[in-house]
Amino acid sequence: xxxxxxxxxxxxxxxxxIAPKDAPSRPNARPACFRSTAQEILFILTVTMGxxxxxxxxxxxxxxxxxxxxxxxMTTSQTTWITASSxxxxxxxxxFFGKVADLFxxxxxxxxxxxxxxxxxxxxxxxxxxxxxxxxxxxxxxxxASTVPPAQGILGSIYEKPSKRKNYAFACFSAGNxxxxxxxxxxxxxxxxxxxxxxxxxxxxxxxxxVAIVAxxxxxxxxxxxxxxxxxxxxxxxxxxxxxxxxxxGLLSFGLSVGSDAxxxxxxPYVLVLIILGILMIITFVCWECCFxxxxxxxxVWRDKEFxxxxxxxxxxxxxxxxxxxFVALYLQELCRYSALMTAVHMLPMAISGIIVNVIAGLVLHxxxxxxxxxxxxxxxxxxxxxxxxxxxxxxxxxxxxxxxAIVVVGADLEFNVANMYVLSSLPKSQQSIAGSIFQTVSxxxxxxxxxxxxxxxxxxxxxxxxxxxYAHDPFEPYSATFWFAMACTFISLLLVPFLKIKTQGHx
Numbered sequence: 001x002x003x004x005x006x007x008x009x010x011x012x013x014x015x016x017x018i019a020p021k022d023a024p025s026r027p028n029a030r031p032a033c034f035r036s037t038a039q040e041i042l043f044i045l046t047v048t049m050g051x052x053x054x055x056x057x058x059x060x061x062x063x064x065x066x067x068x069x070x071x072x073x074m075t076t077s078q079t080t081w082i083t084a085s086s087x088x089x090x091x092x093x094x095x096f097f098g099k100v101a102d103l104f105x106x107x108x109x110x111x112x113x114x115x116x117x118x119x120x121x122x123x124x125x126x127x128x129x130x131x132x133x134x135x136x137x138x139x140x141x142x143x144x145a146s147t148v149p150p151a152q153g154i155l156g157s158i159y160e161k162p163s164k165r166k167n168y169a170f171a172c173f174s175a176g177n178x179x180x181x182x183x184x185x186x187x188x189x190x191x192x193x194x195x196x197x198x199x200x201x202x203x204x205x206x207x208x209x210x211v212a213i214v215a216x217x218x219x220x221x222x223x224x225x226x227x228x229x230x231x232x233x234x235x236x237x238x239x240x241x242x243x244x245x246x247x248x249x250g251l252l253s254f255g256l257s258v259g260s261d262a263x264x265x266x267x268x269p270y271v272l273v274l275i276i277l278g279i280l281m282i283i284t285f286v287c288w289e290c291c292f293x294x295x296x297x298x299x300x301v302w303r304d305k306e307f308x309x310x311x312x313x314x315x316x317x318x319x320x321x322x323x324x325x326x327f328v329a330l331y332l333q334e335l336c337r338y339s340a341l342m343t344a345v346h347m348l349p350m351a352i353s354g355i356i357v358n359v360i361a362g363l364v365l366h367x368x369x370x371x372x373x374x375x376x377x378x379x380x381x382x383x384x385x386x387x388x389x390x391x392x393x394x395x396x397x398x399x400x401x402x403x404x405x406a407i408v409v410v411g412a413d414l415e416f417n418v419a420n421m422y423v424l425s426s427l428p429k430s431q432q433s434i435a436g437s438i439f440q441t442v443s444x445x446x447x448x449x450x451x452x453x454x455x456x457x458x459x460x461x462x463x464x465x466x467x468x469x470x471y472a473h474d475p476f477e478p479y480s481a482t483f484w485f486a487m488a489c490t491f492i493s494l495l496l497v498p499f500l501k502i503k504t505q506g507h508x
Contacts (some may be wrong), residue, residue, distance in 0.1 A: 047155050051173060053117060054148065055177050055181040059180065072128070072130050088254060098153075110147060182409075238295055255272075297438060324388070349402055365417060381493070389486075418505070458481065
């Protein structure tokens with residue numbers, strides 16, 4: 001009897017010894033779809049580059065905008081559309097491509113989008129007039145919209161069960177969005193300084209051509225359920241919802257983008273019509289989604305209080321974070337007279353701090369209350385915006401701007417990690433791409449609204465500068481006003497944090 005028990009124990013030990021292939025029973029084991037850890041790492045880096053694509057493009061175009069304007073003799077409105085056109089198409093088509101990815105497959109869509117982005121980035125670098133460049137940037141935004149949902153969907157379907165390994169993967173993935181802007185600015189600044197602004201687009205083309213080649217070999221086969229392209233399938237595709245969301249977000253984003261440069265500002269009739277029509281179409285979209293049996297956006301996710309609160313806090317943060325980085329880069333160029341390279345160097349604290357914060361986030365998501373992490377993020381946001389808001393012309397970069405840039409990414413990265421993990425856990429494996437699309441659409445719409453409001457504040461204060469008080473006759477006053485707006489947004493988000501009940505995520 002004892003010998004029998006010993007034999008059973010030895011047999012059990014042997015089974016445990018060969019368990020690495022038994023991934024499903026061990027949450028922290030490498031997913032079975034990867035042949036090696038190297039393939040897994042390359043896959044995570046590939047999908048991270050996918051989600052970073054819109055931010056990389058935005059960061060690149062912001063740094064080179066003043067140089068492009070001089071070279072192509074662009075008007076202020078045309079210069080604004082270098083960035084606004086990609087944000088418009090990206091935000092408008094995210095939900096559409098999210099649904100397409102979930103229905104018809106993610107892997108092929110991801111690889112094709114990466115290749116096409118590289119091709120059109122190369123083309124944008126050869127633009128010789130404003131219209132061509134603006135249109136091509138709009139096309140690049142379209143491929144950003146078709147890249148993010150499949151990238152996020154594949155990652156969410158592979159790392160389906162909570163685990164520390166999932167936390168590490170998602171921490172790296174979540175870093176793509178906030179850090180993409182920073183590294184886009186830095187790489188673009190270096191390329192522009194050495195070879196001219198066209199090299200910025202060519203560098204993007206080279207990077208994403210390499211990423212696309214790597215993706216062909218390391219992205220696993222998509223095992224999610226796919227539907228054949230047929231009449232029956234198209235009946236399940238929410239065409240009305242797609243039309244309403246594309247039209248609504250597009251019109252609203254367009255109205256917000258052109259409002260500050262319109263002849264009568266925000267009172268210009270066509271601006272008001274665009275904004276009102278956009279809002280009405282979005283409201284109609286919500287009503288339609290509640291009735292249609294196969295909705296583009298499953299409205300039941302909004303019944304989850306934690307989901308809604310997290311999205312609201314994230315939205316308020318993204319109303320402030322990208323506009324803040326945009327206006328910091330602008331005043332470094334306009335007031336401090338820094339070159340593109342020097343502007344990029346002065347923005348470097350964001351990159352260094354962001355990498356550190358994402359490493360920490362991956363280590364603590366399963367162990368520290370995520371409510372606490374959201375609170376730290378909102379507080380870091382508020383403190384950073386306060387620092388850049390109270391400074392004046394001539395004040396030390398090291399005393400105000402440097403610590404603000406280092407702190408602000410703590411808010412962006414912590415909130416993005418927590419919200420991203422929760423959002424992808426709210427919908428089943430078959431709807432992971434649409435889950436990512438909801439998340440990305442909210443953040444892109446927030447960026448568009450924030451930039452529109454920030455630009456309007458900057459213009460208004462520039463036309464009516466203070467003649468007395470703290471900012472009297474100070475050219476920094478318009479920039480400061482945008483930072484006060486950013487701080488107000490994140491302070492409101494800080495007040496929402498106590499209502500969260502979310503604890504830890506990613507524990508086994």
